[in-house]
Amino acid sequence: MRFPLAPTAKIARHIVKNKLQGNKKFAMVLQLEPLHTCNLTCTGCGRIREYSTSLKDLVPLDQCLAAAAECDAPMISVCGGEPLIYPKIEELVVGLLEQGRLVYICTNGVFMRKKMREYMAVAYSPAMESALGQLLSEKLVTEKEADAIRNADAAARQKVVIRPSQWHYWNVHVDGMEYTHDLIVEREGVFKECVLAIRMAKILGYQVATNTTVYRETQSAELEEMFKFLSSLGVDGHTISPGYDYDAAKKDMVKRLGKDPKDFFLTRDLTRQKFRDIQRWGDMFTLFGTPGYLEFLAGKRELACSAWAVPTYNVRGWKAPCYVMTDGHYKTYSEMLTQVAWDRFGVDEKGCGRDSRCENCMMHSGFEPTAALSGGIRDSWVNFKYNFGSRPPAYVRTPELEKSVFNGVTIGKGHLAEAKATVNKELSGAKSAFARGGNDLPHDHDHAPSSGGGCSSGDTTQRDQLLAKIGATGSTGLKSE
C-alpha cells in the first residue's frame, strides 16, 4: 500500500461519517501554525512576511489541541514558521496523537537530528546500540553525541519526545537538488542537513515524507532526479504542489530581492506544462494524494476549490478563505464555515478565477480535497486502486545519483560563493570567510544551533545584497526549461 492501512481506514471512516451526517463542508487536514517564526527566510514563503508583526506570538498548547478537536480533521499538518522551534512541539505532537490524529510535522529539517537525539536519550537501552552504531558509521551522530545519548541524565530521560509512530510523519521541505534548494531557502547547507536528517530518521524507524513546491524556474528533470534520490533514502512518500504568487511573497520578492514575481511563480498554463509528467511520476514514486489531483495538475480535468477542507489555524485564529489568502480570521471553524461566501472563490467550470487572486492557483490545499471527496464512482475506484495498490519500488542509492544531487555547496558551487565571486572577483576564493557571516548550519555538531525558543536568521544584509546583485546580473545558476 502507498499509505499505511490504519490511517487510510481512519480517513475513509471520517469521510463516510460526515457524508452520512449530511455535512457538505468539513475538515480533512488542519494546517496548524503554532507560530510563524522561522530560522530560514525562504524565497516565496509568505508566512514570515504576512505575519511579520506577530513573529514572536505563539498559539498556546491547549488552544492548538482545542482547534484540532473543534474541526476534527483526521490529519494535522503542524507547520508555521518552523514548528520545531515551538517550545511545546513534543507535547503538541503527543496531544494530537492522543486525539487519534495523523500528524505531519512540516519542517525545514534543520532541527530534526537534535529532536531525534533527544528521543534516543529517552529511549536508550543496549538494544539501541546497533542503530547507534549505524548512525555513527554514517556520521549522522558524533561520538560525543552518542555518549550523551548513552549517559543521559534524569532530566534528559524524562523529556517528552517525538517517537517513531505509524501515526506520525516528518514532512521535510525539499524544493530541488542541493544548489536549487539552498538557493530557495536562502542558506547553503540546508539540503545536506535535510538528507542527513532523513537518513537518521529512517534508521530510527520514523516515517518520512517530503513536500516540494514547484516554481517557474524549477526544472522537471531536476525534480525527477530529486525524487529518485529521496526514494533511495527510503522516504515514504512525497507531496508536490505548484508555487502560488500570494501577496506577501510577491511584495517581498520585489522589495528585498528586486525580482519580478512573474519570473518566479507559475501561471495555470505554466503549471500544466511543468506537471505534464506528474502521472508518470505517480507510477515511479510514492506520491501522496489522489490521482484526480494529479490529472488536474496535468491539465486533464478541472476541479473546484475546497479550501474549507484544509483550514488554517494560527495566532490570529481561523484564517479565511484559505492557506494562502487572508481576508480575515475567525474565532471558530464553524463560524468560518458559515460566514465565508465560499462560492466567491476558486475557479469556474472553465478554470477561470471567481476571485482574481484565485486565477493561477492550483495548490493542493485548495484542490486536492475536491478530488479526494468526490463521490463519483470513477474517482472512488481510481483513488482506491492508487492508494491500496503496491508502492513503487525504492531506487537504489548509487554514487552517480549522489553526485548529480549534491551539485551545490558540497562541490564548492554554492550560490553564496557564486554570489561572492560575481560581486567581488578578488574575494572569490574566500568562500569559508563569507560562510562565517551568513551560513551557520551545524556541519560541526558542536556548533549546532539551539532550538530552544527564539530564532533569528541573523544579519542577512550582506546575503540580501548579494542575492539582489545576482538578480541584477541574471546569474542565478538556474536555467529555464
Ligand code: SF4
Ligand atoms: S483557488 Fe487557491 S487561492 Fe483561491 S480560495 Fe482556493 S486555495 Fe485559495
